[in-house]
Structures are given as C-alpha cells and as structure tokens.
Amino acid sequence: MSESIPAADTLSRRTFFNGTAAVAGVGGLVLGAGGALAGTAAKAPAALSDVDLMAQRATLSYPFYGGHQAGIETPPQDHLVFTAFDVTALTAVELQLVLAKWSAAMAELTAGAPVGKIQPEREQGIPVDTGEATDMGPQGLTLTLGFGPSLFDERFGLEKFKPLNFADLPAMAGESLNPALMGGDLCIQACANDPQVAYHAVRNLARMARTAVRTKWTVLGFGRASAGAAQSTPRNLMGFKDGTRNASGGVDFDEHVWVGDEAGQPWMVGGSYLVARKIHMLIETWDEDPIGDQQSIFGRDKKQGAPLSGTAEHDVPDFHATVDGTPVIAADSHIALAAHENNNGLKILRRGYNFTDGLDSVGRLDAGLMFLSFQKSPEQFITLQRKLGSSDRLNEYIRHVGSGVFAVPAGIPAAGSYYGKEFFA
Ligand code: HEM
Incomplete structure (x- = not known):
C-alpha cells in the first residue's frame, strides 16, 4: 500500500467546494486511480496459491x-458496515462533488490504498486519511452505493431521473419501525474480510463529505448470513444455516437481480435495488423454544440445515410431502412461505449479516439480522414480506426495526466517470 496518493491529496476541501471545475479534476483522479486498480485486481487471486489463508x-x-457494482454478486465477505446518509448540501453542485469524490475514493479504498496522506510532512498538516487501515490490505473490500427515493425530490432537481415506481417501502405487518433507523438519501454497503477495513472506508467517505452529508443510521454486521458460489453456508443468530437457497449464478441474476429497461433510466441498467431491514430477534424467547418447534418454524433441520422433507442441506424441499396427512414442511413455516416454488418463481438475492448492539434498555440481548437483499424491483421484496409479515411463524421471535430501499446504479464501466454523472450533464 502506498503511503500517499498525490492525486487524492490534490482534491482538497477547497477544490471540493470550487464548483464544476473541480468535477473535471475528480474525473482525472478516477482515471489515475483506475490504472493502479486494474493492475491490482488482475493479479490478486491467481498469484496467491503459496501464501497462507x-x-x-x-x-x-x-x-x-x-x-455492475461489486458487493452484490461478490461472494459475501465476513463483515459489514452499512450506513445511510442524508444530504445536507443545498446545491446540486455540492451533491455532484460528493458523488465524484466518493467514486474516486472508493476506487482507492477497494484497492487497499488510503484516500490521501496519512502522515503529512508539515507538523501542522491534518491527515487526509485517518490511518487505521494502514498496511492491512484490501481485505476483499467492496463499496456499494445506493440512492434513496428522497434523493430524487425537488432539492437537487433530480425528479426526472427517478426510476419508475421507486418509492419508500409501504407499511407492512410485522414492523415496529424506529424512525431513526429509516430511509436515507444515500447508502453505502461496505463489506470486507476485516471489520476495521470496512469501518475505515465508511468513516473516511463520511469524513470527506462531512459538510454535505450527514450519517443517518448505521449497522455493523458480522458472520455473513448468506452464501455465495463455493462458500459454505453460515448460521444466523438463531443457530440455523442461512443462505442455503438463494438467487445464484448468471441466469438468476439476469432474471431476478439486475435491472434492465424497466426502471426507465439508463443509469439503472445493470443496477439493482437494495432493501435493508434491521431485524431485531427476541433471542431469549427463541432460546427457550423446543428444537422441534424451532425446526418446524423454519421448515429445516437445525444441525444439517436439511429441509424437513429431506436429509441433506441442499435437498430440494418437497412442500407436498405429508405424514399421516400432515405436511412435513408446515405451510406457515418460513421456507414454505418464502420459496420460489410457492411464489410464482419469485427470487431475491439475500446478502445479510448478523448484528449485535449489546444490550437493550432492560438488559436483553440487542441483536438480530441485518437483512440485505438485492432484486430487480422492490416489488419482489414487498410481495415476500407482505406474505411473511402476515403469516410467518417466525414473526413471534422477530421485529423489523429499521428499513430502507435504495436504487443501486450500474457500475462505473471504466475510470474517468463517477456515480450519478448522468444527473448533472
Ligand atoms: C430475522 C429474520 C430472518 C431470519 C432469521 C431468516 C432465516 C432464514 C433461514 C434459516 C432460511 C433457510 C435457509 C436458506 O434457504 O437460506 C431462510 C430462507 C429464506 N428466507 Fe429468510 N430469514 C429472515 C427474514 C427473511 C425476510 C425478511 C425475507 C424476505 C422478505 C426472507 C426470505 C427468505 C427466502 C426467499 C428464503 C429461501 C426460501 C427457500 O427458497 O427455501 N427471509 N431464511
């Protein structure tokens, strides 16, 4: 990792607020960063067979x-920092500069580089990068940016760029939402194999935009609760394997995850919609529930993760199997309600993480699932959640407390551009 990135250093706070001219400068910075990155990305995985894990x-x-943006199809890393922001800037140019500056910095961060000088030469110099990820490497960091529906209100004149049918999620059963954990004009999903690297990335992105955006809510996640291709299935805090059946592979992604023309916005073609739900678990109550009931609630065996109609984790659930006329997998179990077989083929990509916030005000465990899903339309999540929220036996043990939906733009195809550039042409 280099000690400093001269190009990023030149993008001082003064430049940041210097109007449109600065955006051209930012474009140049992206270009520089991209050259360095392309090399890093190309050689990383293949050359590592003789080093330890x-x-x-x-x-x-x-x-x-x-x-496409990374952090969607990417095999889930071990740690998450999810943060939603409100834009406090008063002008479109300030917003434009945040997006340009973030795009450039994201390229640096995901390559394992700092966003600027960690140790300025002058005694009075203020470090540009806060330094806590120095020498730690990229750690598989991905940074995924999303735009909330509120970004497209009248403040910045972006109404005409709003994707079709993009709105805050409707109220649904099973919610106990905390207004402090809802929405946001922007969000960043930072995932990495080291929590400090993910934290450093979001901290520095927030810091460089601190006069233009304000952090609204944030969740630190661990123990990924989903699996990508070739990954073993991890467990959620209820002790069950989570992520066994998920959208996967090219066809599922094209059919269920990547947005095409239907959003009515060229900048969303190749993008996706991110739904974020902070779901509190009533863990003490769950822990006293007999194993038979726990398994019947999910429709799966706890240790193997097998559907109750089968013996191995990846056996396809048989929702028609009965014993003495009683369904083996209960119709109101979580998987029976959520499975694509019972929802006209509907799938989503779940990419959530466990979280804990310590104890609540009365000393109970404050923990649960930071549910994150990607889909080509928010309607996919809404359809599933309407069903789960009204009938899922799991509801007795969970409360949805935080919520947001974000339009995740397509990736930046090559250096020299930035997220949202189309808004300011
Ligand atoms: C704390 C809340 C939740 C927990 C603990 C949880 C846990 C689980 C578990 C253990 C499975 C079975 C293993 C697997 O196939 O991954 C599963 C499956 C699934 N869950 Fe959840 N889940 C939660 C919330 C949700 C929500 C909010 C949705 C969507 C609205 C959802 C959608 C699904 C889907 C689509 C499946 C796959 C079903 C199948 O095809 O068999 N889950 N979940």
Whole structure:
C-alpha cells in the first residue's frame, strides 16, 4: 500500500467546494486511480496459491470498475458496515462533488490504498486519511452505493431521473419501525474480510463529505448470513444455516437481480435495488423454544440445515410431502412461505449479516439480522414480506426495526466517470 496518493491529496476541501471545475479534476483522479486498480485486481487471486489463508484474504481485491457494482454478486465477505446518509448540501453542485469524490475514493479504498496522506510532512498538516487501515490490505473490500427515493425530490432537481415506481417501502405487518433507523438519501454497503477495513472506508467517505452529508443510521454486521458460489453456508443468530437457497449464478441474476429497461433510466441498467431491514430477534424467547418447534418454524433441520422433507442441506424441499396427512414442511413455516416454488418463481438475492448492539434498555440481548437483499424491483421484496409479515411463524421471535430501499446504479464501466454523472450533464 502506498503511503500517499498525490492525486487524492490534490482534491482538497477547497477544490471540493470550487464548483464544476473541480468535477473535471475528480474525473482525472478516477482515471489515475483506475490504472493502479486494474493492475491490482488482475493479479490478486491467481498469484496467491503459496501464501497462507490470512494473507490471501488480506490481499484479495475485487475490481472496482465494471458493468455492475461489486458487493452484490461478490461472494459475501465476513463483515459489514452499512450506513445511510442524508444530504445536507443545498446545491446540486455540492451533491455532484460528493458523488465524484466518493467514486474516486472508493476506487482507492477497494484497492487497499488510503484516500490521501496519512502522515503529512508539515507538523501542522491534518491527515487526509485517518490511518487505521494502514498496511492491512484490501481485505476483499467492496463499496456499494445506493440512492434513496428522497434523493430524487425537488432539492437537487433530480425528479426526472427517478426510476419508475421507486418509492419508500409501504407499511407492512410485522414492523415496529424506529424512525431513526429509516430511509436515507444515500447508502453505502461496505463489506470486507476485516471489520476495521470496512469501518475505515465508511468513516473516511463520511469524513470527506462531512459538510454535505450527514450519517443517518448505521449497522455493523458480522458472520455473513448468506452464501455465495463455493462458500459454505453460515448460521444466523438463531443457530440455523442461512443462505442455503438463494438467487445464484448468471441466469438468476439476469432474471431476478439486475435491472434492465424497466426502471426507465439508463443509469439503472445493470443496477439493482437494495432493501435493508434491521431485524431485531427476541433471542431469549427463541432460546427457550423446543428444537422441534424451532425446526418446524423454519421448515429445516437445525444441525444439517436439511429441509424437513429431506436429509441433506441442499435437498430440494418437497412442500407436498405429508405424514399421516400432515405436511412435513408446515405451510406457515418460513421456507414454505418464502420459496420460489410457492411464489410464482419469485427470487431475491439475500446478502445479510448478523448484528449485535449489546444490550437493550432492560438488559436483553440487542441483536438480530441485518437483512440485505438485492432484486430487480422492490416489488419482489414487498410481495415476500407482505406474505411473511402476515403469516410467518417466525414473526413471534422477530421485529423489523429499521428499513430502507435504495436504487443501486450500474457500475462505473471504466475510470474517468463517477456515480450519478448522468444527473448533472
Ligand atoms: C430475522 C429474520 C430472518 C431470519 C432469521 C431468516 C432465516 C432464514 C433461514 C434459516 C432460511 C433457510 C435457509 C436458506 O434457504 O437460506 C431462510 C430462507 C429464506 N428466507 Fe429468510 N430469514 C429472515 C427474514 C427473511 C425476510 C425478511 C425475507 C424476505 C422478505 C426472507 C426470505 C427468505 C427466502 C426467499 C428464503 C429461501 C426460501 C427457500 O427458497 O427455501 N427471509 N431464511
């Protein structure tokens, strides 16, 4: 990792607020960063067969530039920092500069580089990068940016860029939402194999835009609660394997995850919609529930993760199997309600994480699932959640407390551009 990135340093706060001219400068910075990144991304995974697992994980980097943003199809990393922001800037130019500056910095961060000088030469110099990820490597960091429906209100004149049918999620059963954990004009999903690297990225992005955006809500996640291709299935805090059946592979992604023309916005072609739900678990109550009931609630065996109609984790659930006339997988179990077989083929990509916030005000465990899903239309989530919220036996043990929906633009195809550039042409 280099000690400083001269190009990023030149993008001082003064430049940031210097109007449109600065955006051209930012474009140049992206170009510089992209050259460095392309090399890093190309050589990382293949050259690592003789190093140990830790070093491999540290040096793993995913390409920043491409048709889709990283952090969606990317095999889930171990840690998450999810943060939603409100834009406090008063002008479109300030917003434009945040997006340009973030895009450039994201390219640096995902390559494992700092966003500027960690140790300025002058005694009075203020570090540009806060420094806590120094020498830690990229750690598979991905940074996924989303735009909330509120970004497209009248403040910045972006109404005509709003995707079709893009709105805050409707109220649904099973919610106990906290207004402090809802919405946001922007969001960043930072995932990495080291929590400090993910935290450093969001901290520095927030810091460089602090006069233009305000952090609204944030969730630190661990123990990924989903699996990508070739990954073993992890467990959620209820002790069940989570992520066994998920959208996967090219066809599922094209059919269920990547947005095409239907959003009516060229900038969304190749993008997706991110639904974020902070779901509190009533863990003490769950822990006293007999194993038979726990398994019947999910429709799966706890240890193997097998559907109750089968013996191995990846057996296809048989929702018609009965014993003495009683369905083996209860019709109101979580998987019976959520499975694509019972929802006209509907799938979503779940990419959530466990979270804990310590104890609540009365000393109970404050923990649960930071549910994150990607889909080509928010309607996919709404359809599933309407069903789950009204009938799922799991509802007795969970409360949805935080919520947001974000339009995730397509990736930046190559250096020289930035997220949202189309808004300001
Ligand atoms: C704290 C809340 C939740 C927990 C603990 C949870 C846990 C689980 C578990 C253990 C499975 C079975 C393993 C697997 O196939 O991954 C599963 C499956 C699934 N869940 Fe959830 N889930 C939660 C919330 C949700 C929500 C909010 C949705 C969508 C609205 C959802 C959608 C699904 C889907 C689509 C499946 C796959 C069903 C199948 O095809 O068999 N889950 N979940």
